[in-house]
Amino acid sequence: xxxxxxxKDWTWVLExxxxxCGYTAASIAPAAVASALRGNGxxxxxLLARRDDVAVRPDPQTWSPLEYACHVRDVCNLYxxxxxxxxxxxxxxFPDWNQDxxxxxxxxxxxxxxxxxxxxxxxxxxxxxxxxxVTGEQWQRPGTRSDGAHFTIDTFARYxxxxxxxxxxxVTGTRAS
Numbered sequence: 001x002x003x004x005x006x007x008k009d010w011t012w013v014l015e016x017x018x019x020x021c022g023y024t025a026a027s028i029a030p031a032a033v034a035s036a037l038r039g040n041g042x043x044x045x046x047l048l049a050r051r052d053d054v055a056v057r058p059d060p061q062t063w064s065p066l067e068y069a070c071h072v073r074d075v076c077n078l079y080x081x082x083x084x085x086x087x088x089x090x091x092x093x094f095p096d097w098n099q100d101x102x103x104x105x106x107x108x109x110x111x112x113x114x115x116x117x118x119x120x121x122x123x124x125x126x127x128x129x130x131x132x133x134v135t136g137e138q139w140q141r142p143g144t145r146s147d148g149a150h151f152t153i154d155t156f157a158r159y160x161x162x163x164x165x166x167x168x169x170x171v172t173g174t175r176a177s
Contacts, residue, residue, distance in 0.1 A: 013162045014155055021166040022175035025158040030139050033157040034128035037076075040164045041124030044069050047171065048117040055109060063108070065171045069116050070108035071099060072164050076123035079160045083130055086143040086153055093144045124164075131157055 017024040028036065047065060048054055054066040063071070078097055085092040139154040151159065165176050 011155075013159055018162060018166060018176075021162075021169035023162045023165045023169075024176070025162060028158055028161060030134075030154040030157050031132075033161050034131040036161055037124050037128045037131070037164065040072075040161075040168060041076075041121045041128075043168055043172075044072060044124075045117045045121050047168075048113045048120075054113050057109075062170075063103075066111065066113055066116060067103060067108040068167045068171050069113070069120055070106065070111055071103065072167055073116060073120035073123050074099075074102060074106075075160070075163055076120070076127045079156070080123070080127040080130055082143060082156070083127070083134075083153065086141050086151075086156065087134075087138065091142045091144065094146060096146045 013023075014025045016026075048069055051065060053064075054069075055064050057064045057067075082092075082094050085094065134153055134157075140152045142150060142152055143156060144150050169175055
């Protein structure tokens with residue numbers, strides 16, 4: 001199963017538990033996403049610091065823990081940018097982002113785990129701070145992905161959290177609680 005469903009069915013993430021990672025968006029209040037994100041960033045930092053095999057892929061088709069961490073860092077930065085658009089503009093459409101092309105162009109597999117760890121924690125904390133600043137009716141401000149998927153800041157935040165929780169589960173084999 002892919003965690004980036006097509007436009008027609010992306011909302012399943014908000015409606016039922018993920019069968020792979022156990023994340024349940026319905027159990028997360030929008031205002032709790034920031035705290036969960038900070039915890040996720042800290043878990044990535046711990047994982048990158050304690051494992052000596054972070055650059056090793058388990059198989060040729062699966063990213064290494066380091067590559068996943070680079071992706072999570074970049075997703076935090078991307079969603080921070082998109083949140084800024086949603087707060088500043090009425091109904092923005094987000095520019096495309098090709099995660100696979102970014103992984104290749106930025107050489108995820110060759111990055112320094114200590115640097116990635118610091119950058120990931122900083123990106124997660126900064127995005128969490130931005131989410132903490134969202135109040136009241138702002139949670140209902142809309143935005144649209146270039147593929148036509150419509151979000152509010154509420155659904156956008158909880159959808160985002162699934163991505164980073166799912167990837168940590170990909171690497172650790174543990175399910176969300």
